[in-house]
Amino acid sequence: MTKVLVTGALGQLGTEICKSLRLRYGDEAVLQTDVRPPSPAHQGYYRTLDVLERGAIEQVVANFQPTIVIHLAALLSATGERWPELAWKLNVGSALNLLEIAREAGFTFFLPSSIAAFGPGTPVDDTPQITVQRPSTMYGITKVTGELLCEYYFTRYGVDTRGLRFPGLISHSAPPGGGTTDYAVEIFEAALRHGRFACPLAPDTRLDMMYMPDASKAVMDLLDAPADKLIHRNAYNVTAMSFTPAELAEAIRVHLPRFELVHEPDPTRQRIADSWPNRMDDRAARQEWGWDPRYDIQAMVADMLDQVERKLQS
Numbered sequence: 001m002t003k004v005l006v007t008g009a010l011g012q013l014g015t016e017i018c019k020s021l022r023l024r025y026g027d028e029a030v031l032q033t034d035v036r037p038p039s040p041a042h043q044g045y046y047r048t049l050d051v052l053e054r055g056a057i058e059q060v061v062a063n064f065q066p067t068i069v070i071h072l073a074a075l076l077s078a079t080g081e082r083w084p085e086l087a088w089k090l091n092v093g094s095a096l097n098l099l100e101i102a103r104e105a106g107f108t109f110f111l112p113s114s115i116a117a118f119g120p121g122t123p124v125d126d127t128p129q130i131t132v133q134r135p136s137t138m139y140g141i142t143k144v145t146g147e148l149l150c151e152y153y154f155t156r157y158g159v160d161t162r163g164l165r166f167p168g169l170i171s172h173s174a175p176p177g178g179g180t181t182d183y184a185v186e187i188f189e190a191a192l193r194h195g196r197f198a199c200p201l202a203p204d205t206r207l208d209m210m211y212m213p214d215a216s217k218a219v220m221d222l223l224d225a226p227a228d229k230l231i232h233r234n235a236y237n238v239t240a241m242s243f244t245p246a247e248l249a250e251a252i253r254v255h256l257p258r259f260e261l262v263h264e265p266d267p268t269r270q271r272i273a274d275s276w277p278n279r280m281d282d283r284a285a286r287q288e289w290g291w292d293p294r295y296d297i298q299a300m301v302a303d304m305l306d307q308v309e310r311k312l313q314s
Helices: 012-025 054-064 077-082 084-105 138-157 180-194 212-224 245-253 267-274 283-289 297-313
Strands: 004-007 030-034 045-048 068-071 108-110 125-127 164-166 168-170 196-199 207-211 241-243 260-263
Touching: 004 012, 004 054, 012 030, 012 212, 030 054, 054 084, 068 084, 077 084, 077 138, 077 180, 077 267, 084 108, 084 138, 108 212, 164 212, 168 180, 168 212, 180 196, 180 207, 180 245, 180 267, 180 297, 207 212, 207 297, 212 283, 241 245, 241 297, 245 260, 245 297
Parallel strands: 004 030, 004 068, 030 045, 068 108, 168 207, 196 260
Antiparallel strands: 207 241
């Protein structure tokens, strides 16, 4: 029987993935955890868990006996620049805790990586699966470290580790969590409420993006893939679309013609964005386990506007 433990379950990615997991395996087979208490409307089985407390994790694993652990608890890019020491402790320390437990418990371990794992020396267009990784942020450093740790525990101890390098993720299910690409989430509510959005990034800043249903699908698809088909198992490039704030605003104007985009610079976020690729080459994921996104920018914008408007009216 498949049983899945999810850390960071109340975040953007966790919220979406837990819905998919519960639909596939049932409520009793999915244990959602986070350091925060859930809202009264939260659905499914939940337990408060601090992933820096190894003893607490060991107890949860012993009691629940998961076959898969999806480790999403992390401090994101912009937030990590404010608290770099905490970012290292949380992003690396918690992953190491779970990898050590996985040696004994034998569960499959999924750890997401990010476009942040690249840096200024990385090719910006069609960024290769294997290339220079010299990130200039603490978040990026922790993501590269996570990739290497997972590779080590796979080759040294046989832990079934898997991971994806996500681009910026766009979601209506949970509020943004302090990422550099959060503008692409915040813009939709601002467009519907005010008809105007002050963007922290320059209008021509191009970045890789993905709609959250595709991100959830990518995780599920990778976990479903036969282990013997996986070559780049701990850090697959995945992408769905690439756009600038100006192009996103144009796509929104198809539905809201009077929408206005203005630039309100955030030097930290701009510096981070400028160090990331424009678009990753995800051919390895497509070839090894059939990655195929469903949403382009037009489909994503239409659905986001519809979903956010429903939330504002409720």
